[in-house]
Amino acid sequence: MALRVAVLGASGYGGAGLIERLRSHPDVTLAALASRQFLGQPIDAAWPHVAGLVPLRFVDSDDAIAAADLVFCATPHGATAPLVEAARTAGKRVVDLSADFRLDADTYATWYGPHPHPERIGEAVYGLPELHRSELPGATIVASPGCNATAATLALAPLAAAGLLGDVPVVTIVTGASGAGRATDLGLHYPELNENARPYKVAGTHRHTGEIEVALGRVAAQGKDGRSRGPSERVRIAFNPVLVPMNRGILATAVACPQGVSLNDRDLLERYRDFFDGDPCIVVQADLPQTKAVAGSDRAVVSVRWDERSDAIVAMCAIDNLGKGAAGQAVQGMNLALGVKETTGLRMEGQWP
Amino acid sequence: MALRVAVLGASGYGGAGLIERLRSHPDVTLAALASRQFLGQPIDAAWPHVAGLVPLRFVDSDDAIAAADLVFCATPHGATAPLVEAARTAGKRVVDLSADFRLDADTYATWYGPHPHPERIGEAVYGLPELHRSELPGATIVASPGCNATAATLALAPLAAAGLLGDVPVVTIVTGASGAGRATDLGLHYPELNENARPYKVAGTHRHTGEIEVALGRVAAQGKDGRSRGPSERVRIAFNPVLVPMNRGILATAVACPQGVSLNDRDLLERYRDFFDGDPCIVVQADLPQTKAVAGSDRAVVSVRWDERSDAIVAMCAIDNLGKGAAGQAVQGMNLALGVKETTGLRMEGQWP
Amino acid sequence: MALRVAVLGASGYGGAGLIERLRSHPDVTLAALASRQFLGQPIDAAWPHVAGLVPLRFVDSDDAIAAADLVFCATPHGATAPLVEAARTAGKRVVDLSADFRLDADTYATWYGPHPHPERIGEAVYGLPELHRSELPGATIVASPGCNATAATLALAPLAAAGLLGDVPVVTIVTGASGAGRATDLGLHYPELNENARPYKVAGTHRHTGEIEVALGRVAAQGKDGRSRGPSERVRIAFNPVLVPMNRGILATAVACPQGVSLNDRDLLERYRDFFDGDPCIVVQADLPQTKAVAGSDRAVVSVRWDERSDAIVAMCAIDNLGKGAAGQAVQGMNLALGVKETTGLRMEGQWP
Amino acid sequence: MALRVAVLGASGYGGAGLIERLRSHPDVTLAALASRQFLGQPIDAAWPHVAGLVPLRFVDSDDAIAAADLVFCATPHGATAPLVEAARTAGKRVVDLSADFRLDADTYATWYGPHPHPERIGEAVYGLPELHRSELPGATIVASPGCNATAATLALAPLAAAGLLGDVPVVTIVTGASGAGRATDLGLHYPELNENARPYKVAGTHRHTGEIEVALGRVAAQGKDGRSRGPSERVRIAFNPVLVPMNRGILATAVACPQGVSLNDRDLLERYRDFFDGDPCIVVQADLPQTKAVAGSDRAVVSVRWDERSDAIVAMCAIDNLGKGAAGQAVQGMNLALGVKETTGLRMEGQWP
Numbered sequence A, B, C, D: 001m002a003l004r005v006a007v008l009g010a011s012g013y014g015g016a017g018l019i020e021r022l023r024s025h026p027d028v029t030l031a032a033l034a035s036r037q038f039l040g041q042p043i044d045a046a047w048p049h050v051a052g053l054v055p056l057r058f059v060d061s062d063d064a065i066a067a068a069d070l071v072f073c074a075t076p077h078g079a080t081a082p083l084v085e086a087a088r089t090a091g092k093r094v095v096d097l098s099a100d101f102r103l104d105a106d107t108y109a110t111w112y113g114p115h116p117h118p119e120r121i122g123e124a125v126y127g128l129p130e131l132h133r134s135e136l137p138g139a140t141i142v143a144s145p146g147c148n149a150t151a152a153t154l155a156l157a158p159l160a161a162a163g164l165l166g167d168v169p170v171v172t173i174v175t176g177a178s179g180a181g182r183a184t185d186l187g188l189h190y191p192e193l194n195e196n197a198r199p200y201k202v203a204g205t206h207r208h209t210g211e212i213e214v215a216l217g218r219v220a221a222q223g224k225d226g227r228s229r230g231p232s233e234r235v236r237i238a239f240n241p242v243l244v245p246m247n248r249g250i251l252a253t254a255v256a257c258p259q260g261v262s263l264n265d266r267d268l269l270e271r272y273r274d275f276f277d278g279d280p281c282i283v284v285q286a287d288l289p290q291t292k293a294v295a296g297s298d299r300a301v302v303s304v305r306w307d308e309r310s311d312a313i314v315a316m317c318a319i320d321n322l323g324k325g326a327a328g329q330a331v332q333g334m335n336l337a338l339g340v341k342e343t344t345g346l347r348m349e350g351q352w353p
Helices: A013-022 A061-067 A080-089 A105-112 A129-135 A147-161 A208-222 A265-275 A323-338 B013-022 B061-067 B080-089 B105-112 B118-123 B129-135 B147-161 B208-222 B265-275 B323-338 C013-022 C061-067 C080-089 C105-112 C118-123 C147-161 C208-222 C265-275 C323-338 D013-022 D061-067 D080-089 D105-112 D118-123 D129-135 D147-161 D208-222 D265-275 D323-338
Strands: A003-008 A028-034 A070-073 A093-096 A124-126 A141-143 A170-175 A238-243 A250-256 A282-284 A300-307 A312-319 B003-008 B028-034 B070-073 B093-096 B124-126 B141-143 B170-175 B238-243 B250-256 B282-284 B300-307 B312-319 C003-008 C028-034 C070-073 C093-096 C124-126 C141-143 C170-175 C238-243 C250-256 C282-284 C300-307 C312-319 D003-008 D028-034 D070-073 D093-096 D124-126 D141-143 D170-175 D238-243 D250-256 D282-284 D300-307 D312-319
Touching: A003 A013, A003 A061, A013 A028, A013 A323, A028 A061, A061 A080, A070 A080, A070 A323, A080 A093, A093 A323, A105 A208, A124 A129, A129 A147, A129 A208, A129 A323, A141 A323, A147 A170, A147 A208, A147 A238, A147 A250, A147 A265, A147 A300, A147 A312, A147 A323, A170 B170, A170 B238, A208 A238, A238 B170, A238 B250, A238 B312, A250 B238, A265 A282, A265 A300, A312 A323, A312 B238, B003 B013, B003 B061, B013 B028, B013 B323, B028 B061, B061 B080, B070 B080, B070 B323, B080 B093, B080 B118, B093 B323, B105 B118, B105 B208, B118 B124, B124 B129, B129 B147, B129 B208, B129 B323, B141 B323, B147 B170, B147 B208, B147 B238, B147 B250, B147 B265, B147 B300, B147 B312, B147 B323, B208 B238, B265 B282, B265 B300, B312 B323, C003 C013, C003 C061, C013 C028, C013 C323, C028 C061, C061 C080, C070 C080, C070 C323, C080 C093, C080 C118, C093 C323, C105 C118, C105 C208, C118 C124, C141 C323, C147 C170, C147 C208, C147 C238, C147 C250, C147 C265, C147 C300, C147 C312, C147 C323, C170 D170, C170 D238, C208 C238, C238 D170, C238 D250, C238 D312, C250 D238, C265 C282, C265 C300, C312 C323, C312 D238, D003 D013, D003 D061, D013 D028, D013 D323, D028 D061, D061 D080, D070 D080, D070 D323, D080 D093, D080 D118, D093 D323, D105 D118, D105 D208, D118 D124, D124 D129, D129 D147, D129 D208, D129 D323, D141 D323, D147 D170, D147 D208, D147 D238, D147 D250, D147 D265, D147 D300, D147 D312, D147 D323, D208 D238, D265 D282, D265 D300, D312 D323
Parallel strands: A003 A028, A003 A070, A070 A093, A093 A141, A124 A141, A170 A238, A282 A300, B003 B028, B003 B070, B070 B093, B093 B141, B124 B141, B170 B238, B282 B300, C003 C028, C003 C070, C070 C093, C093 C141, C124 C141, C170 C238, C282 C300, D003 D028, D003 D070, D070 D093, D093 D141, D124 D141, D170 D238, D282 D300
Antiparallel strands: A170 A250, A250 A312, A300 A312, B170 B250, B250 B312, B300 B312, C170 C250, C250 C312, C300 C312, D170 D250, D250 D312, D300 D312
16 A cells, blocks of 8 residues: 655645655655645645645644655744654654755754754664665655765865865856745845856855755765765865855856876766766766756766866756755655665656756 | 957957947047948947947958957957967957967966967966955056956955865856856756756866956965965865746855854954955945845956854855956956046946836 | 936846837936846847847836835736836836836736735826826826737727717637747647737636726726726727737727717718827728738728728728837826826837848 | 667757657567767767667668568658658658648648658548548558647637637747757857747748648648548748747647627636547646746647637646657647557657656
């Protein structure tokens, strides 16, 4: 019998992505969708693109948790930990797309304030399958990574594993608008963002900075297939994101300057291919990544170059922030937690253009 | 009597910007516009937005040079040097928007191949007014800077002057599509670029890399108001550009990691304000720059932050690649060369949204 | 001595356009800018693109009215009539960009509800200079037209004058997002509008429908140069607007099916050229209009074709909704009211691309 | 055993959509992809988004036809008829996305010139499943409709069936850029189309005009489920398309003015619901359609309103020009021709945003 799943925060963009993927996932049944804003309304009221396809009405979180065996939380950080606690107390499994179970309690406190349920954190597995695949089966809480963290970590993980991060890797993220969510805001009013490129939360103030540093630190200490609560080296990155006028897509451009090494494109690429060997959602290629190649897809495209003028490595990763950066990766995490084939229900190829 | 000016390459985007500014410049008369592609046709055939406003037809370069006292070259690199040579031989002044007179012969050869008229290079003044203001009056060849070079150099010049560039500053450029010119290309076909972020010429292969290094090297050696042929320190940058779906605008995000210093936002900003004091086209501000603030404008917005996590300086600059990055700066250079008020004919505020 | 002008609603897009044009208008001084939202803050807080250029702080409407000889109202309909009343009572001239003084009291009531100051309406002149040029000099209230009304009326006015509107002209408007103003709204949240074309207020429910019908009715009754309170024939149009993902621009496509006539492109174009002869802000051309040709400009481009398959006239008009559709036309109206050259301070050519 | 299918013109946008859908279609095997431009290259060279997913290289048309049981032609009109002839001669079934088999020989000649294989036309079934469902099973040539024709015909078909088209329905199409194909063209160069709305082929000169008139004429004569070679009434429409800056999507706004009837929204909507009852790819709704609701989807959204001011019906249809307007509809046609469930392999919900 199919597992019953619910989505909390189902009227946000993360929720839309989950509905799109779970609706036709062969191993689950979409049992309940929760939304405070659209409570009691049919799904079509929030999502015109599934008109007539999802015969449900939005319920509240309690009812959604009660109706399901597994709960996706696509809700804001801070507000999510109590929902996870409630779901776990009721014996439900959780895939959490918020930040609430990605970090240990101390690191969480640095970026988000005191954690309301620190005792639950030990249960959570960081849901980046490429770095935690052997740890995910059976996980009761999958802490699905942030979109920027996914892109930056995938770009740099092979270097972290090889001790090639140098002193302070510089990560610049170009990101589309949907990552900021569906809430209105003057900065995301169409005429304000269209024809505009705008940095935000630069100079180490973006909360994903800490998540990336921890994720890369684990790879540096444990190698590719690590434990969420295992050892981590100290890593510092200079992280700066830029918002640009597109709906979907993150392109991470990371520059690392390891001391005293001389490399070349071919060797670097080979190293990346080896590192991601066997990862069905990672494309390693010589051509530069572009976000269109992953629009609507749950895969990531990674490439790497050697800059011989400045003795620097340039590593790049393109993802769809709502695919591999959110809903797709959450479903991938669920699949692994459940022991289902990793790519079930995922969108491999998106669409062009 | 007004100076007669001509524009070569007047059917490209740089040409459009020049027509828009020169048409109403009080000290010059638009005497001739040259275009190979639109030869003999009225100006409206190339530029619907000036329909009825410019009572000229496109002529060839020879005729345009003959008709003018001063010639703007908005023509491709390589093809421009012979045009400049012809104009100078005829005793005409030149403002060159191409790369052909920005670099010394050796550096030019590294990036573009052998220079066809190296003996003319000594005559040229690098037309970044903020760094060469006292050298521009009377210049017979103004070598107007590249758009990416303008943004990167303005972002980092105050640090170069203060010895704060560190080992290898990392410069990531986000750029709109018009910088690639008006020639059709599959990568700039609307559906291919819209909803796409795409790196290109990364890892030190973009030709503006050399121009930026030289410009910053001069500032490091000579300070703010330097000589184009004066001394230069060796500077290396890691330069990576990303094309994003917008028409206009460049945002440069530069990260410098000077060793053994600890700084803060306020001091850095004060340093930037001091450096650009008296520059009418530079806005130094605490708020992060955004390209919309300079769309249609000939000003640059600059800001700077201290990243205390990674001991790094984040310097940012936003320009309109067709304004301060091309036509606006070229007119600014002409004004200074002619002894006219620097901002005459420039567009200070553009438009919002 | 320059006339002192104030702008009410100066933190909206109409306000930005007025600031951009009035700041450098040779016959006026920008005396005061009012904004409730930004009250007390410097202008740069609302408008980064004029940073440092407008040495004022936002004041309230009373203070703005007191400080000026002429007041621009870029405020919402309904809220504007009392501001106009206050300004007129204080003896100030008014250019009103809202709908409040465009219609007679009865028509106004049909679309907007009861008019709060119907006795003032007789004073107002409809500020479409091409149709009311001889009535504007000396006007104390200029009722500047709506953006959609401007595009539709200019497209069809020559047909109205010639009795060629047929039974029910069908007007379809394609419009950019800035026409909806600067207030946040989910429908204008960037990811919701980008990659979306969305009809709204179709089937005769858009308030500009009435304004267009009245304007065309006056032309049908009085010809090109009419009186705002003069006779009007009854005209009915089928008006349907579609919102598309761009910042600026309106393209009106109007189809008229006059009975029993057979026309051709050349004669129609000639008729349009004659009608708009002497109008400095109208470009009549054989090529189809496009909004880019008027982006940032205060001109309108008009063209017309004969559809021989269906015996229909296709008339098209492109404007920048914030230029000829708002701020530009308001300044044009002010110029005529003051007896200043009609195009003073206007932007003729905008920019490309 | 799965049917072997080939795609000719597989490096164009129609080809991409077919690859995306056919790759995972359970009843077919993707046997060959033909492209002249990418001949001999791997599929990834043309389509980065399917990197590693389609283990084929582009072949020429002859080889592709030979390798398949059924051939999709996503090739230009004129060039396609000979390919269809070759495929049919070899006994292969054909789904043709070009215009070559949509019209009878005379009508074809009016719009496209003499038909090279008029004797084959009788074999073709017009592949708009909603109007030809009972005719499609067993069809050897499915002539898949044009994108604009699909949108306009679906919007107006219920009115045609009810005799409510009036004299000359006015159809205005707003369309994204991908409909123009993947060939570079200055008008589709990113900076030229972005921030631009541009009418093209207006006043009855667009070739889809004839196709729409014929399709509606058949409905008027035969009702909903007609024969491609059955009787047709004479219908004339006034068709005007406008290109706007988006990748995907067509919104058709059609205004019909039937004489002497008075209708209302509810009755019209009911009529539409009845007409499209049982059509799995049509959503009839009271809310206005928007293209985002069908982006990436193979469904159409239709709505209708009564304009009581002008006694007009406003009918609207939104489709993805590459989904229901091209690849999706072609696969839908194939499914019906083969007797497979109509929606197999189709994308019902696309994605939001």
